Every structure is written in C-alpha cells, then in structure tokens.
Amino acid sequence: MHYVDEGSGDPVVLLHGNPTWGFLYREVIPPLVQAGYRVIVPDMIGFGLSEKPTREHAHTLDGHSANLVSLVRQLDLDRVTLVCHDWGGPTGLSCALSNLDRMRALVIMSTWAWPTPPAEFHTRIFPWRTMHAPLVGPYLLGNHSALAGRGIYLSVVEREKFRQRAQAAYEAVLPDPASRLLTWAWPRWIPLDDQARAYERFVWLEQELSRCKLPSIIIWGREDEVFDAQTFAARFKRMLPHAEGPHLVTGRHFLQEDSGPEIAALVVDFLRRLSGRGE
C-alpha cells in the first residue's frame, strides 16, 4: 500500500474512494500539516500508486477495511482523526469502529454507512447498474476507463478547471484495463437487497456508528446530486446527533476538487475546538 506521510502531531488519515487516490487531497494536506498535524493519505489497494490486484475476487469490503487496520497498527497510530469519503466511508468507518481505542474523531464526507441501497440512483438500470453489469463493466470501466476518464469530470462543479488541472492525474494511475478492475468491482459491492455480499457488514456499520460517541463533523457538497446532502448528510446527523454540521461547501460528489482549502479549514477548526475542550 502506498501512502503519503507528512508532518508531525496527532494523525489525520485521509481516505479516498472510487476511482480516486491520494491526489484527491492535494489541497487539503498542506493546511493540515501547517496546522500541526501528521497527515497520512493511503492509496487504497487497487488504486493510485498502490498494488493493483487483477482478479475481482481479490477485492472484498472486509479485506479493504483490514488493510486500513493494518496500516493504523503498523504505524502504531493513536488519536487518529479519520476523514472518510466515498468507499473510504464503509472501509474507514469499519476500521474506526473496530479500533475505537486508537481513534480521536471522524470527518464524514459524501459517503454512506447503512444497508440497501445507499441512494435511489444505485437502483436504476440507467446508468448505474448498466455501467457495472457483467461484461459491460470490464468494457466500459476497464477498456474505456469511464469513471476516471469521465465519471469524476461529471461529478465536480468546476469541470473545465478539473479537466485542465487534475483529470490526467486520475487517468495516469489507471493506465490499462487490468489496472482499473476496482472501478467496476466496487459498484458491485453496494448492497441492493438483503442477499448482497456486504449486507451484514453494512447492518453492523449502521448499528455501531449509531452507538459511536467519537467527536464528528459532517461536510458535504452542496451540489452533490448522487449522495445528496438532504438525504445523506441528514441521515448521518440522525445517526450521530452530536456531530458538527452538516457543513455545506461547493462541490458535487468529489467535493475535494472544488473545495479542498475550505474542507481543510473546517477540519482544522474542528480539531482546534476539540483540543480547546481537552478532547
């Protein structure tokens, strides 16, 4: 697993999802380091500069969560603030909730943590289920890199700026069809009914998160139309009534692309308030 490790102080671990990598946090890392935190940004196995297994059965939700547990334990991290986005949510929150003694706080952004199905969008044949259907997934997302090549672009606000400054970095780390396997494997892990592979894990996640007392902050993209704030951020707020927010920033699903510095400022302020209260 490749990871960035910058700065010193209490660790802040920044988790990305599908189909991104640590590059997503390029505008979040420097302000956090400057504010006195050790910032760790792993590339999920299968993405970025990390190893990329080429068989679909190499990827499981629990396996990816265990990869994060391994990272936290190998670096012997304590007082961790975990920043979760997209699949960094289910994997990161599984890691956090099974290692509460090492955690300090949670930052939750454009993700979900409950079973069946996360959004109405995920039940639709067009485009969601068609995109990752048998053989269609390997063709569209593998041969044609549909998520890194077009999907992120469609899910940012400032598209032209993204195209000029960032898109090539997402495409470059997924250079061939085999390297893109996780881009169609992850959508298949979203439970659509109670027979789905990850159903029980999401039931557990919802139960454990609802009992969790870790200081938390919810940050969401105002323009996010897939994980819309009204539905998703509000549901996290009901699960974690003590959480700060939701704070809305400019952004669709990949809100870090449009509001990196604003997100960093919100996290720094949140952590400073925790320190002020002795937490």
Added chain:
Amino acid sequence: MSASVAVVDAPNLAGKRRAFALAEDRVGHYPEFRDFFERTFDLKRVGLARPGYVAAPSGRTYELVFLGRSGEPFPSGIEIYAIVDALEPLDDAVLDRDLWAILRWMIAGVGAPWTVEDLDATGRLYRIPATQSPLLP
C-alpha cells in the same frame, strides 16, 4: 457487414489464433446474465466440454470460454477471444465495435428490465466511440 451478432458453429482454427478481448470474473453478479449464457449455449448440458462462438458485425468470429468456480453456479466467469489470422495484428477499432455489438446482443437476450436503449444511453454518457457507429440506431 451487419449490426447483428449470431451464434455460430466452431470455426476451423487452422492458421488462426485466439486474441484476448474481454474477461468477466462475475457473470452471475446479476444472475439473469448467467442465465442468458446458460440458455444460449445450452451450458447445463454442455458444461465445460466446449466454448461458444458468435459471429460479430465485422464478420469476425469470437470464442466465449466459460469458467467454473468451486461453490458457484456455472458459469462463474467468461473470457472472450477474437479468432484472427495467426500472425496478423488485431485491429483495435474493429474489436471495440464488435465487443459493443456483442454487449448489445447480450443485453437484448437478457431482456427486461435491461434494455439496449439503456446500454446505448450509458455508452453515450461515457462517450464510448462505438456508440457513434453508423451501425447503431
């Protein structure tokens, strides 16, 4: 050249090679897709005994190799190979259009709620070159 895909008999492979085209590890992710291949190629009877073959719009034949996996219904996976002249390179543009045609044939065969119109719309959303083909509606 036609837009249709048809199941054909095994071709004569003398002087030919199998060129890898596409692989799927979880053809039963949506079970109706596995059912389609089982039905179309009589796989309950044939099992692993032989691959299936289809002719694509370019006139080229494609071999469908069905994979079994312990603990899962058969087939669990599929590999698609283009049957091409042994020492000739593969034309990627032709391959891409043929694969798209095979996907459209598959979706039509799987049936509702899956539709070719939704597949085409998905392809256009992601700007797949084959969706610009004059062979498509």
